[in-house]
Amino acid sequence: MYKMLLCQRYLRTRYIALASIISVMLGVATMIVVNSVMSGFGTQMRDRIHGLLADVVIESHSYDGVSDPDLQIRIAREVADGYIEAVTPTVEVYGMLNFNFAGQWITKPVTLIGIEPEGKAKVGPLRSFLDSFNPVYENGEIARPALRPDEEIPNWKLSPEAEEYRHEKIDRQKWYESQLAALESEKTPKQTASIEPQQEVQTAALPEDPFADPFFDGQAAEQAPADPYEMMDGRVYVGAGLVSYPYRDPETGLMKTMMMARPGDDVKISTVTAGRPPSHAAFQATIVDVFKSGMTEYDSNLVFCNLEELQNVRGMLSPATGKRAITSLHIKLKDYKDAEVVVERLKSAFPPDQFVVKTWEQKQGPLLAAVEVESAILNVLLFLIIAVAGFGILAIFYMIVVEKTRDIGILKALGAGSGGIMSIFLSYGLALGVVGSGVGVLLGLTFVHYINQIEDAITFITGRKVFDETIYYFPEIPTSVQPSMVISVALGAMLIAVLASVFPARRAARMHPVESLRRE
Amino acid sequence: MNEILPTPPVHLSAVALDKSYRKGPEAVNVLRGVNLEVRKGEFLSIIGRSGSGKSTLLHLAGLLDTPDIGEIRLDGKRIDHLPAKTRDQLRNRVFGFVFQFYHLLPELNVLENVLAPLMIRYSMWEYWKKRSELQDQARELIAQVGLEHRIKHKPSQMSGGELQRAAIARSLISEPEILLADEPTGNLDVDTGKGIIELLERLNSERQLTIMMVTHDEAIARKGQRIVRLSKGQVENIRDRVAS
Ligand SMILES: Nc1ncnc2c1ncn2[C@@H]1O[C@H](COP(=O)(O)OP(=O)(O)O)[C@@H](O)[C@H]1O
Ligand SMILES: [Mg+2]
Numbered sequence: 001m002y003k004m005l006l007c008q009r010y011l012r013t014r015y016i017a018l019a020s021i022i023s024v025m026l027g028v029a030t031m032i033v034v035n036s037v038m039s040g041f042g043t044q045m046r047d048r049i050h051g052l053l054a055d056v057v058i059e060s061h062s063y064d065g066v067s068d069p070d071l072q073i074r075i076a077r078e079v080a081d082g083y084i085e086a087v088t089p090t091v092e093v094y095g096m097l098n099f100n101f102a103g104q105w106i107t108k109p110v111t112l113i114g115i116e117p118e119g120k121a122k123v124g125p126l127r128s129f130l131d132s133f134n135p136v137y138e139n140g141e142i143a144r145p146a147l148r149p150d151e152e153i154p155n156w157k158l159s160p161e162a163e164e165y166r167h168e169k170i171d172r173q174k175w176y177e178s179q180l181a182a183l184e185s186e187k188t189p190k191q192t193a194s195i196e197p198q199q200e201v202q203t204a205a206l207p208e209d210p211f212a213d214p215f216f217d218g219q220a221a222e223q224a225p226a227d228p229y230e231m232m233d234g235r236v237y238v239g240a241g242l243v244s245y246p247y248r249d250p251e252t253g254l255m256k257t258m259m260m261a262r263p264g265d266d267v268k269i270s271t272v273t274a275g276r277p278p279s280h281a282a283f284q285a286t287i288v289d290v291f292k293s294g295m296t297e298y299d300s301n302l303v304f305c306n307l308e309e310l311q312n313v314r315g316m317l318s319p320a321t322g323k324r325a326i327t328s329l330h331i332k333l334k335d336y337k338d339a340e341v342v343v344e345r346l347k348s349a350f351p352p353d354q355f356v357v358k359t360w361e362q363k364q365g366p367l368l369a370a371v372e373v374e375s376a377i378l379n380v381l382l383f384l385i386i387a388v389a390g391f392g393i394l395a396i397f398y399m400i401v402v403e404k405t406r407d408i409g410i411l412k413a414l415g416a417g418s419g420g421i422m423s424i425f426l427s428y429g430l431a432l433g434v435v436g437s438g439v440g441v442l443l444g445l446t447f448v449h450y451i452n453q454i455e456d457a458i459t460f461i462t463g464r465k466v467f468d469e470t471i472y473y474f475p476e477i478p479t480s481v482q483p484s485m486v487i488s489v490a491l492g493a494m495l496i497a498v499l500a501s502v503f504p505a506r507r508a509a510r511m512h513p514v515e516s517l518r519r520e
Numbered sequence: 521m522n523e524i525l526p527t528p529p530v531h532l533s534a535v536a537l538d539k540s541y542r543k544g545p546e547a548v549n550v551l552r553g554v555n556l557e558v559r560k561g562e563f564l565s566i567i568g569r570s571g572s573g574k575s576t577l578l579h580l581a582g583l584l585d586t587p588d589i590g591e592i593r594l595d596g597k598r599i600d601h602l603p604a605k606t607r608d609q610l611r612n613r614v615f616g617f618v619f620q621f622y623h624l625l626p627e628l629n630v631l632e633n634v635l636a637p638l639m640i641r642y643s644m645w646e647y648w649k650k651r652s653e654l655q656d657q658a659r660e661l662i663a664q665v666g667l668e669h670r671i672k673h674k675p676s677q678m679s680g681g682e683l684q685r686a687a688i689a690r691s692l693i694s695e696p697e698i699l700l701a702d703e704p705t706g707n708l709d710v711d712t713g714k715g716i717i718e719l720l721e722r723l724n725s726e727r728q729l730t731i732m733m734v735t736h737d738e739a740i741a742r743k744g745q746r747i748v749r750l751s752k753g754q755v756e757n758i759r760d761r762v763a764s
Contacts, residue, residue: 004644009627410623413584414637414690415612417605514585517623518575 006407006424008431010400017428020396021436023389024493028440029447031382031489032481036448038375039485040478045371048293052302053360054088054123054330056342058350063093064274065325066354067318076329079349080342085334088119089326091310095271097242097303101260108242110303112271114310117154123332129291130237132159132263137476156235156288156306158264166264166286170228232266234285234309240292241300263287269305273315274325283313297367386493390500393432397425397504408508409516422509429501433494441490445481452476528560530596531730532581532698537590539576550576552753554590558698561728563721565744567735567758572750574734575702581732582615582700583607612641616691620703622683624675630686631671634658637694661689665719681712688719699723701733705740717743 010017058076060066069089077084091114098107120126127133132147133154147159158166243261248254261267265287272278285305293299307326311317316325333342339359346357361368401408408421447454455477537554540547550573558564568574579585581592583600592600599610617623624633635658639647647654662671665685675683684704691699701720705713717740723729733744741747747758 005632005639006625006627013627406623407625407627410625411636411640412608413582413611413617413623414640415608415610415694416640417608420640512585514579517584517619 004427006411010404010424010428014396014400016396016399017432020389020393020497021432021439023392024386024433024436024497025440025443027382027386027389028437028489028493029444030385031379032441032444032486033447033451034378034382035375035485035489036444036479036481037451037477038378039482040480042371042375043480044478045295046368048129048295048298049364049367050360051125051129052293052295052298053363055333055336055339056331056346056357056359057328057363058331058346059092059328059356059358060326060354061356062354063272063278063327065091065316065327067321067325068323069326069329072326072329075349076331076346079345080331083333083335083338083342083345084331086119086122086332088116088123088330089307089328090115090120090330091307091314091316091325091327093271093310093314093327095269095303097238098268098270099243099261099265106260108300110239110242110269111301112269112310113302113304114307115304116307117156117304120304120330121154123330126154129293130154131240131290131292132162133289154289158231158286158288162263162288165262166231167229169264174228231286231288232284234269234283234313235288235306236267236269236285237289237291237304238267238287239299239302240290241296242303243287243290259290261287263289269303271310271314273313275315281313281315283309285309383492386496389436389493390496393429393497393500394503397429397501398507400428401425401504401508404508405511405516408511409513412511412513413517418509421511422505425501425505425508426498429497429505430494432501433497436497437490437493440493441486445486448479448481451479528562530557531560531562531594532732533557533593533596534577534581535591535593537577537580537587537592539573539580539585539587549753551580551587554750554753554755556748556755558730558732560730561724562746563724563731563733563744565733565735565741565747566750567738567741567747568750570736573753574736574750577750578700578702578732578734582617582698583611584617612637613694614697616694616696616699618684618687618691618699618701618704620706622675622680622687622707624683624686624690626675629672629674630662630667630678630689631655631658633675633686634662634690634693636690641694658689658693661692662686665689679712680708681715684708684712684716685719688716688723692723696729698730698732701731703735704733705735705737713737713740 058072066072073087073089076087091112093112093114095110095112096107097110098105100106117126133152135142135146136144147161238261240257244257244259246257249256266284267287268282268284270280270282273281291299291302291304308324311324311326317323318325331342333339339361343357343359343362350357411421534554534556537551538549539551540549542548554577556577566574566577576585580587580600583592586600591598594610594614599607602610611617624630625636628636635654638654638658642650659668659671662668665688667682667685667689670678670682670686675686678686684707688704699720704720705716708716720731720733721743724731731744733741735741742759746760748755749758
């Protein structure tokens with residue numbers, strides 16, 4: 001009984017103990033906030049990866065692919081009947097993306113994925129990545145509404161805005177060309193460096209153009225459509241990282257995005273043909289949309305292209321049967337829990353010497369593992385904060401034990417046992433831990449709940465954006481609070497507080513009553 | 521009353537006690553073969569110079585410390601070698617301690633301080649069940665020592681005499697058989713000291729409480745029925761039992 005009473009009195013009269021409560025509290029709150037944000041980002045990242053891939057992916061080893069997508073889909077559906085919700089055929093191959101920006105040809109290595117947008121949208125949330133289907137946020141508010149209606153299925157048509165842009169651009173270019181022609185007829189013919197970004201037609205007409213793409217062999221002229229506004233046969237969704245770069249606005253200091261190419265612009269794509277040996281193949285394509293998954297790895301690497309055109313250009317078309325070839329199948333399952341079973345079944349039908357069958361997690365194993373390791377390390381580091389608080393408790397408790405030496409002697413003279421004395425300090429430690437982590441949990445959860453408001457406030461005070469949505473592509477900071485995480489953080493903090501009080505408590509318990517009483 | 525009372529039995533005895541402290545390289549032999557008996561209901565005064573080992577003897581008798589050689593016997597049975605838990609219980613139930621510097625717990629008020637031995641004795645649940653009864657006991661004792669108006673005061677708000685009264689009330693709450701008082705008046709002025717001694721005398725006669733009181737003041741010592749002096753680590757009788 002005296003234990004609780006004294007413990008409570010010591011708590012109330014030793015304000016120094018408040019310091020250790022605060023340090024436990026801050027440690028716990030920090031861990032909860034960081035973990036929630038990390039897990040929020042992690043969940044978003046997984047969603048994005050998952051969304052761009054598919055639940056299960058079957059890939060052929062060869063870039064030549066396998067013939068007859070319908071047959072392959074039928075086989076897949078047969079072996080994994082009942083599990084599969086949707087399947088879509090794709091062709092994946094490496095390639096190069098070329099486009100002209102400010103008079104300069106930009107070439108980027110890319111992974112080309114030929115898709116049928118309707119089918120791809122069924123195996124994953126494709127539309128949530130496409131720029132024109134989603135509003136653009138700025139400072140947490142919608143700065144530009146979605147350019148396409150909600151019910152529209154992803155397709156290869158330009159949005160009205162992109163269409164308008166394309167018309168304007170082509171008109172401007174024609175005017176510019178006519179001006180240039182007039183100028184050239186006056187003066188001696190002379191090569192002028194053009195700053196106009198788009199000049200495919202010109203390029204094709206003048207093979208010695210210093211800006212010409214070396215891989216491009218003049219097919220463009222044949223591909224150039226009769227209707228000047230008509231889109232190219234190739235249609236692409238390009239990763240945002242390929243056609244834009246962030247920069248800091250010198251006036252406002254805010255991060256902005258510079259678009260180097262936008263929907264409505266034309267690009268050139270070079271890749272290789274199927275067959276032995278592969279040879280060079282190139283085509284022109286119109287950017288239909290820009291996709292932002294938020295994963296740099298994808299956004300600066302992937303180009304989705306219309307499957308048919310890619311198959312045509314690569315010659316993935318059997319002349320005998322008229323059947324097309326594909327390199328992979330993207331599968332959406334009814335329930336992702338069945339993924340392992342489905343992968344096993346598919347492996348039996350798609351032999352490993354020709355195909356790789358993997359779930360998206362298996363495909364992205366190293367990345368996911370890296371994120372997990374990262375979060376584990378961060379947690380260890382953060383837990384050290386609480387450990388520091390633990391040492392604070394240790395030091396403060398030693399002080400209190402020394403200060404309370406005489407009282408300990410008195411209690412022993414009155415018949416208190418060593419165990420009783422020890423439990424005073426242990427329960428004191430526990431009380432600090434419970435109060436500290438309790439308040440810490442509340443503080444942390446409140447912080448997480450209001451994190452975006454807090455971010456706004458900090459931005460308002462410092463005048464500098466803490467969380468820039470143009471960098472992360474999130475309208476606001478994503479968070480995800482895992483109850484198990486909160487509980488283990490709180491319990492861990494309490495355990496540390498108790499552990500830190502063990503040594504001072506033992507010292508108190510072992511104190512010799514007479515020696516303690518002799519002090520005055 | 522001329523009835524001849526039989527001599528009361530020996531209550532607490534020290535047999536051939538040796539106790540030495542290490543002070544640096546050399547050992548200080550504080551007690552060298554001390555033999556001392558105190559009978560039931562006796563008020564024994566122990567005098568001696570400062571540093572002669574009076575407190576040491578009292579601590580040994582009250583099981584706060586263990587002798588190097590020798591035994592402490594309660595009702596003829598040896599108690600100094602008992603396990604720690606049993607000795608804790610004996611301290612809690614059989615002995616009451618009063619110290620020169622009162623030794624009240626500063627965080628607790630008078631009532632709580634007086635109740636402390638009972639809080640130690642009972643588990644939380646038992647204490648909670650009995651609390652009103654125990655509190656009544658404590659209040660009564662506090663009234664007996666004349667502190668009823670100080671019941672909620674903290675030690676820091678009280679005078680020396682009041683503190684010592686509170687300490688005596690605390691030592692009595694567990695209804696001990698033996699009261700061990702180490703210079704209970706050492707820190708008080710003469711009049712206040714006298715009051716404390718009168719209180720002890722009253723308890724001795726009313727409750728048949730065995731008292732061992734250490735003092736270095738001979739006038740105070742004479743209030744006891746018997747006086748022994750501690751010097752050079754040995755006990756010598758100064759005055760034998762006085763018929764009271
Ligand atoms: N823990 C200790 N270590 C060393 N010497 C001690 C210790 N406790 C007491 N002493 C010595 O033992 C002697 C007796 O002390 P004490 O019993 O307090 O005497 P008294 O109460 O008669 O004044 C003194 O000389 C004191 O210095
Ligand atoms: Mg002394």
